[in-house]
Amino acid sequence: MSSLLRRLLYISRIGEEVTDTSLRRIVASAQMNNRRNDISGVLALAPGLFAQVLEGSPDAVGQTLQRIRKDPRHDDLLVVDDTTTEHRFFDRWSMELLVDDISAELTVAVRDGLREGHELVAHLRDQHAKDPVWWPSAMKTLALSA
Numbered sequence: 001m002s003s004l005l006r007r008l009l010y011i012s013r014i015g016e017e018v019t020d021t022s023l024r025r026i027v028a029s030a031q032m033n034n035r036r037n038d039i040s041g042v043l044a045l046a047p048g049l050f051a052q053v054l055e056g057s058p059d060a061v062g063q064t065l066q067r068i069r070k071d072p073r074h075d076d077l078l079v080v081d082d083t084t085t086e087h088r089f090f091d092r093w094s095m096e097l098l099v100d101d102i103s104a105e106l107t108v109a110v111r112d113g114l115r116e117g118h119e120l121v122a123h124l125r126d127q128h129a130k131d132p133v134w135w136p137s138a139m140k141t142l143a144l145s146a
């Protein structure tokens with residue numbers, strides 16, 4: 001019998017001082033910590049917003065979320081989906097940065113209450129199935145324009 005996992009999605013506002021260099025640092029340290037804590041997930045970007053899925057044991061996800069909440073590189077963190085599950089959606093990613101137009105549009109719509117968090121999770125899961133790793137030069141513009 002597999003033990004139950006927690007999968008949550010939050011959206012937060014990107015801090016004004018975040019650049020593509022600090023984004024790379026965030027992702028690199030998230031990958032290192034998450035491998036250690038057996039957490040998987042994805043960090044998506046929308047104009048001025050982060051959307052992040054974390055999945056793993058309930059304890060590990062809870063402790064990681066507590067650390068992330070205190071991080072000054074973003075604020076206004078809002079958990080928009082939080083479920084218990086037996087299966088990971090992002091098992092090949094300890095953390096990956098994802099930049100695509102639909103993720104960005106959905107993130108804004110979920111933040112504005114126009115779409116449900118689980119719809120964004122489903123879209124991100126589809127992206128995971130394609131296994132992209134993107135560092136486009138447009139990323140900085142996308143990340144920093146509010």
Ligand SMILES: Cc1cc2nc3c(=O)[nH]c(=O)nc-3n(C[C@H](O)[C@H](O)[C@H](O)COP(=O)(O)O)c2cc1C
Pocket residue numbers: 026029030031033034043050052054064067068069070071073074095
């Ligand atoms: C948008 C964002 C996403 C983050 N994602 C993770 C993550 O998935 N895992 C993680 O351990 N830390 C993540 N961090 C970093 C944590 O906030 C924190 O800096 C890190 O866990 C180290 O914490 P410590 O210095 O208290 O050990 C993220 C930070 C930000 C701003």
